[in-house]
Amino acid sequence: MSMHGGGRALNNVITTKIARDLYLVRTIDRQTKYFEGMWEIPEGVTYNSYVLTTSSGAVVFDTVKPLFTDLYLDAISKITDFKDIKYIVVHHVEPDHSGVVKQLAEKTGSPVLGHPLADKMLKRFYQYTGKFQSISDLYELSTGEYTIGFIHTPWLHWPETMMSYIKELNALLTCDAFGSYGSYAQIYYDELDGNERGRYRWLMLKYFANIIGFYRHWVSKNIEKLISVGIEPAYILPSHGLAARDKSVKEFVNLYLKWSLGEVEESKIIVLYTSMYGFVKKAVNALIEKLQSLGLRVVVYGFNDIERSPISEVIADVYDSKYVVIATSAYDADAFPIAKLLAELLSRKTPLSGKRVIVLAAHGWGPRAGSVIKGILELYGFKELSVIEFAAGEHEKIVESVLKAL
Amino acid sequence: MSMHGGGRALNNVITTKIARDLYLVRTIDRQTKYFEGMWEIPEGVTYNSYVLTTSSGAVVFDTVKPLFTDLYLDAISKITDFKDIKYIVVHHVEPDHSGVVKQLAEKTGSPVLGHPLADKMLKRFYQYTGKFQSISDLYELSTGEYTIGFIHTPWLHWPETMMSYIKELNALLTCDAFGSYGSYAQIYYDELDGNERGRYRWLMLKYFANIIGFYRHWVSKNIEKLISVGIEPAYILPSHGLAARDKSVKEFVNLYLKWSLGEVEESKIIVLYTSMYGFVKKAVNALIEKLQSLGLRVVVYGFNDIERSPISEVIADVYDSKYVVIATSAYDADAFPIAKLLAELLSRKTPLSGKRVIVLAAHGWGPRAGSVIKGILELYGFKELSVIEFAAGEHEKIVESVLKAL
Numbered sequence: 001m002s003m004h005g006g007g008r009a010l011n012n013v014i015t016t017k018i019a020r021d022l023y024l025v026r027t028i029d030r031q032t033k034y035f036e037g038m039w040e041i042p043e044g045v046t047y048n049s050y051v052l053t054t055s056s057g058a059v060v061f062d063t064v065k066p067l068f069t070d071l072y073l074d075a076i077s078k079i080t081d082f083k084d085i086k087y088i089v090v091h092h093v094e095p096d097h098s099g100v101v102k103q104l105a106e107k108t109g110s111p112v113l114g115h116p117l118a119d120k121m122l123k124r125f126y127q128y129t130g131k132f133q134s135i136s137d138l139y140e141l142s143t144g145e146y147t148i149g150f151i152h153t154p155w156l157h158w159p160e161t162m163m164s165y166i167k168e169l170n171a172l173l174t175c176d177a178f179g180s181y182g183s184y185a186q187i188y189y190d191e192l193d194g195n196e197r198g199r200y201r202w203l204m205l206k207y208f209a210n211i212i213g214f215y216r217h218w219v220s221k222n223i224e225k226l227i228s229v230g231i232e233p234a235y236i237l238p239s240h241g242l243a244a245r246d247k248s249v250k251e252f253v254n255l256y257l258k259w260s261l262g263e264v265e266e267s268k269i270i271v272l273y274t275s276m277y278g279f280v281k282k283a284v285n286a287l288i289e290k291l292q293s294l295g296l297r298v299v300v301y302g303f304n305d306i307e308r309s310p311i312s313e314v315i316a317d318v319y320d321s322k323y324v325v326i327a328t329s330a331y332d333a334d335a336f337p338i339a340k341l342l343a344e345l346l347s348r349k350t351p352l353s354g355k356r357v358i359v360l361a362a363h364g365w366g367p368r369a370g371s372v373i374k375g376i377l378e379l380y381g382f383k384e385l386s387v388i389e390f391a392a393g394e395h396e397k398i399v400e401s402v403l404k405a406l
Numbered sequence: 407m408s409m410h411g412g413g414r415a416l417n418n419v420i421t422t423k424i425a426r427d428l429y430l431v432r433t434i435d436r437q438t439k440y441f442e443g444m445w446e447i448p449e450g451v452t453y454n455s456y457v458l459t460t461s462s463g464a465v466v467f468d469t470v471k472p473l474f475t476d477l478y479l480d481a482i483s484k485i486t487d488f489k490d491i492k493y494i495v496v497h498h499v500e501p502d503h504s505g506v507v508k509q510l511a512e513k514t515g516s517p518v519l520g521h522p523l524a525d526k527m528l529k530r531f532y533q534y535t536g537k538f539q540s541i542s543d544l545y546e547l548s549t550g551e552y553t554i555g556f557i558h559t560p561w562l563h564w565p566e567t568m569m570s571y572i573k574e575l576n577a578l579l580t581c582d583a584f585g586s587y588g589s590y591a592q593i594y595y596d597e598l599d600g601n602e603r604g605r606y607r608w609l610m611l612k613y614f615a616n617i618i619g620f621y622r623h624w625v626s627k628n629i630e631k632l633i634s635v636g637i638e639p640a641y642i643l644p645s646h647g648l649a650a651r652d653k654s655v656k657e658f659v660n661l662y663l664k665w666s667l668g669e670v671e672e673s674k675i676i677v678l679y680t681s682m683y684g685f686v687k688k689a690v691n692a693l694i695e696k697l698q699s700l701g702l703r704v705v706v707y708g709f710n711d712i713e714r715s716p717i718s719e720v721i722a723d724v725y726d727s728k729y730v731v732i733a734t735s736a737y738d739a740d741a742f743p744i745a746k747l748l749a750e751l752l753s754r755k756t757p758l759s760g761k762r763v764i765v766l767a768a769h770g771w772g773p774r775a776g777s778v779i780k781g782i783l784e785l786y787g788f789k790e791l792s793v794i795e796f797a798a799g800e801h802e803k804i805v806e807s808v809l810k811a812l
Binding site: 031032033034035036037038065066093094095096117120121123124125126127158159160214215274275276277278279303304305306307308331332333334336337338340341344345348364365391392393394 | 437438439440441442443444471472499500501502523526527530531532533564565566620621680681682683684685709710711712713714737738739740742743744746747750751754770771797798799800
């Protein structure tokens with residue numbers, strides 16, 4: 001049963017077996033409102049830790065956000081005795097995964113394995129002074145009946161990020177890559193029905209755009225690297241959200257390649273607007289009606305006197321749109337502050353270069369917002385936009401002008 | 407009874423007599439969440455319209471936000487017959503005051519009086535094509551037993567802003583200047599007790615910083631102008647919030663002069679922080695403890711995974727602080743987005759040049775946020791800041807470094 005659409009569940013840990021000897025420990029977080037302190041996540045988020053039990057001890061891959069230390073350690077203790085944990089693998093030192101590494105290392109006495117850069121980060125973040133084993137790219141670790149290969153996957157989405165491949169299970173542990181928001185109780189993407197899958201892919205895109213968007217060019221590079229070293233996983237096991245198996249492995253990889261390359265949905269147009277007193281909103285409403293009549297899929301996000309859309313979702317929906325309209329107004333001899341913030345975040349997080357971008361700028365006495373927004377996009381190298389200025393209240397010609405610019 | 411501290415009242419209109427023949431029509435708005443589509447106002451806001459009844463007809467000064475058209479017209483009709491309204495004065499075309507001008511003009515057939523620039527704005531905003539009388543600076547209108555002087559007060563806070571002075575009542579109608587947020591049922595500031603006055607002055611500052619902050623240099627210029635033309639009001643009647651009379655007139659004027667000149671509270675320090683995973687928050691907490699022990703008044707605003715402070719209040723509290731600490735972290739080879747937004751808004755809205763500003767910047771693997779925030783402040787001409795970079799988790803020396811930089 002999916003929980004993302006319904007009421008808020010309590011924080012919770014789900015433990016399940018993925019394949020022989022490989023366990024998932026998923027902590028469900030409905031407490032965090034802003035992921036990374038920034039991105040609105042009413043749907044919640046999960047942190048997946050994995051445990052491989054072998055004849056010569058267990059390997060734990062990643063942990064959880066510090067907030068959930070006790071819940072998490074309790075769940076781990078039900079899979080294996082702490083004293084039987086032989087290695088703790090840190091794919092990524094961001095605290096939503098490394099948050100309990102120090103405590104776990106102290107309880108078990110086992111070494112932490114990570115990218116060479118992870119050592120210093122763990123020392124700084126947590127004053128961790130226990131054993132650390134630096135893992136070089138493509139290093140292989142044999143433990144009991146399993147061989148684990150480690151692959152450096154830089155900038156997905158920090159410099160120290162790496163993945164683990166458990167050869168005998170064909171299981172690729174990808175950390176943040178292929179992850180998603182949402183508080184699902186299902187384990188695999190293929191357990192969702194058609195509608196739920198569509199929703200899940202959107203949450204995956206939301207996560208991708210928010211967290212990995214700025215590093216999107218590294219996704220295809222790292223996927224090529226995985227292929228070049230012969231990895232053909234039967235399982236993709238990310239550190240947030242649902243796992244992929246069998247046919248859905250390819251689906252996940254294709255989504256990531258598509259997003260990495262900035263492919264767009266040709267008939268999708270996103271209209272972002274800020275409106276102080278309704279003039280921009282009126283102009284936008286007239287435009288939306290026309291765009292819909294042309295058969296375009298129009299997605300609208302407003303920022304006005306009673307409404308503030310989630311920026312996390314704006315970024316997601318811009319990410320794969322062919323057309324982007326940013327409608328705003330002049331403000332204090334500048335553009336409206338939220339429009340500037342959006343212009344900057346979109347420039348950084350989404351592949352604008354494959355899109356048609358139109359800036360609609362209202363003013364009370366003199367044009368200004370259009371050139372400011374244009375300036376921000378140009379700063380990030382995007383020059384192909386159309387700017388349409390209009391006096392607040394006079395929006396009759398807007399629809400026509402936008403249609404010409406599309 | 408003040409309502410700002412208690413539960414949300416319904417939208418409401420208060421009508422009262424200010425002095426012989428001069429009435430206040432105050433609409434209370436608890437619906438607008440973001441004033442100007444931007445500023446968080448949990449305390450609500452009011453729109454004050456004034457009606458002067460004379461032996462040769464009534465004069466209406468300003469109206470209300472369009473949302474409240476019916477409530478407002480109903481209240482006006484209880485003071486005067488529409489057919490007896492002789493003039494409608496528009497001090498400012500921003501729609502929270504000009505929203506019902508067109509309807510009122512249509513109902514009464516009376517001309518609209520405003521700054522020469524107001525004509526075009528009314529035409530554009532509302533397609534108003536009725537009578538308009540351009541009012542030149544210092545023009546005097548005699549109607550019945552009253553003389554009304556009009557004073558252009560540009561950039562408080564639009565180019566077309568003006569004030570009216572009813573000579574026989576010594577009443578200065580100041581529109582947005584001297585206004586405030588809050589949903590008060592009292593009419594005058596002097597009806598509040600001591601604590602409530604302190605709270606009200608803070609709401610006045612919040613409004614000032616949010617709305618007029620960018621134009622603060624125009625405040626003292628316009629006050630000088632009012633004095634130079636011999637205006638010594640017994641009443642200050644703003645278009646938002648409470649009125650001043652007698653001794654509180656001087657108090658309001660002095661507050662505005664102080665804010666216009668950027669005077670600060672010498673022992674006040676504001677600490678703004680963004681924290682993704684708690685590292686910045688920990689550093690800030692250690693700092694706050696030390697600052698408080700030094701007898702400073704410390705005001706803290708956080709932006710983290712469960713909390714997002716109202717930016718409207720951040721700007722207000724920065725406005726009159728002597729010291730400002732902006733603590734943030736690196737993010738995507740940049741500074742954290744909210745910190746950039748704050749740095750820009752503070753540069754525009756508050757007088758940083760009279761303050762000590764310290765940027766505390768955390769990073770996971772390489773310094774970045776400090777130079778980005780510094781760059782934003784420098785863009786606005788502020789160069790005197792101290793930047794202290796630290797590795798996330800290593801904040802022992804922060805407190806010492808900040809104290810040195812103060």
